Amino acid sequence: LWAISLMKDMARVFEYHGAEHMSIHAFENGRTLDPEGTRGFTTLHPRCGTSFLFFVMIISILVFVFLGKPETVGERLIRLAFVPLIGGLAYEAIKLSGKYAKSWFIKPAIFPGLLLQKITTSEPDDDQLTVAMAALKAVLTPEADDFTVRTYYDLPEDDAPATEGATA
Numbered sequence: 001l002w003a004i005s006l007m008k009d010m011a012r013v014f015e016y017h018g019a020e021h022m023s024i025h026a027f028e029n030g031r032t033l034d035p036e037g038t039r040g041f042t043t044l045h046p047r048c049g050t051s052f053l054f055f056v057m058i059i060s061i062l063v064f065v066f067l068g069k070p071e072t073v074g075e076r077l078i079r080l081a082f083v084p085l086i087g088g089l090a091y092e093a094i095k096l097s098g099k100y101a102k103s104w105f106i107k108p109a110i111f112p113g114l115l116l117q118k119i120t121t122s123e124p125d126d127d128q129l130t131v132a133m134a135a136l137k138a139v140l141t142p143e144a145d146d147f148t149v150r151t152y153y154d155l156p157e158d159d160a161p162a163t164e165g166a167t168a
Contacts, residue, residue: 043122046097048117050113064079
């Protein structure tokens with residue numbers, strides 16, 4: 001990863017990855033989704049897919065150690081059957097890491113994933129932040145007519161459905 005991060009095109013991809021994380025941080029902290037609202041946030045995020053893949057790798061090692069070296073087709077199929085379990089455990093681990101990221105007992109578990117993100121994210125420019133925030137706004141905009149809760153706080157009133165109990 002480090003070697004490909006030196007390639008010009010990949011470095012740009014990693015800047016967009018950093019912009020995505022900064023936009024998510026701004027949204028989660030109630031800041032405006034513009035370049036100024038994202039400044040000051042880190043490009044690292046505890047619920048990143050990079051960290052998820054790290055959890056998958058660690059959990060796979062732990063699970064497969066107990067299954068031993070597969071020698072038959074049946075043993076290989078048993079290992080394959082454990083893949084959804086590993087994915088589910090990694091998913092739960094990434095959810096916990098996001099929820100308790102500031103807790104002293106979780107920090108050591110998420111630290112390696114954050115270190116890996118230091119390779120896969122870089123500081124973006126304002127144009128990259130604008131793209132990331134436009135993508136975030138697009139997924140947060142209500143689409144269904146019966147959508148009852150506004151998720152994005154800067155959504156113009158005329159675009160949002162008029163529903164009782166909607167949050168701004």
